[in-house]
Amino acid sequence: MNASSKPERTRLSAEDWEDAALSLIAEQGVNALAVEALARQLGVTKGSFYWHFRTREALLQAALERWEQYGEREIISQIEAIPDPRVRLPELFRRVAHELQPHRVYAALLKALDHPQVVPVMARVSQRRMDFLNTAFTQAGLPPEQALNRSRLTYAAYVGFLQLNFTLGLPRISHEEFDHYVEHMIATLIPH
């Protein structure tokens, strides 16, 4: 087990630093993003970092933009193909529920909403996802205002569950219970 997950002794690029930053953010939050700590984790020193980036702020910015772009071509683009919204929505719920790994960064950024650099990124990402929900609910037959409120409610439930169960570890729930919870969400939030 080496210091990093990539034990190759090759030289580093800016993208390597961005990826390392994102994984560190996912594990320990934005506050823990220190250049010396990152350097140790990558097996180098600060001298390397300040060649690739002008400042710590620049790294965070680059990492956030990288994450935002990567998030674009994720679940949504695959799910968008399903024509029937009453099939698409439950499928979305179940997929999201069982792929909690990519949501670790989102959960970490949720705890860094006091940081000025994080806010606009999270605002864009969240808005896009809520727009996606909104069109789905509208296509499912909900009138415009109800669809808007339902998408807000749904996304709030997602965000809240992330915070409660993911970060706080509450409620202590089993896999089976979790599946039942997801089905309960589907039954409650999706019109039938």
Next chain:
Amino acid sequence: MNASSKPERTRLSAEDWEDAALSLIAEQGVNALAVEALARQLGVTKGSFYWHFRTREALLQAALERWEQYGEREIISQIEAIPDPRVRLPELFRRVAHELQPHRVYAALLKALDHPQVVPVMARVSQRRMDFLNTAFTQAGLPPEQALNRSRLTYAAYVGFLQLNFTLGLPRISHEEFDHYVEHMIATLIPH
């Protein structure tokens, strides 16, 4: 406009420091809780602080416990008196929705869930509130498992909305729209 909200030049007590700490947490988060900054805001120096508290950690602990105890005798104890759960639940929703001021600390602590001192407090508070919801949903006629899941869903929606609208400022919503959203929540989440 003085440095603090209390321009009296009287001497300080430990409780004054705890209150100041809580208001600073509400405004700038737990990370911003620095003793020198607090001292400046109170118009004194560190010398005062370290007479009342052994360490910064101790202040945070005391402030958190103070907040937790204060939260006990809040909305819940007043709402608990309403016997009919189908009246109690909507009333709870509306009350909580229009008293967002006391929730600022909760929203700030939600962003500090990586802090070891914050986690147990938030776990206790959140668990108590979910228990309250659970008994209400049970009394409203939901079978045990559904009531449990519904209370989880409801509380997650609350937490998520706090993060999205309160901290992130998304969606940009008017008072009227907000009222409609609350009514939509009531109609969707409370059995009828």
Next chain:
DNA sequence: GATTAACCATACGGATGAGTATGGAATGCT
């Protein structure tokens, strides 16, 4: 009104982490 205890100011030490300066090692190009 003098003494004691409660409260606060000033001045330090030490740790941490961002950013700079500069020289050295590795790699690509010719």
Next chain:
DNA sequence: AGCATTCCATACTCATCCGTATGGTTAATC
């Protein structure tokens, strides 16, 4: 091979913030 460019190490400076030491000031008490 020789050279320039890219990448990294070492050794600093500087600012911030926690905590300590110590002496001074205010308020209570007899």
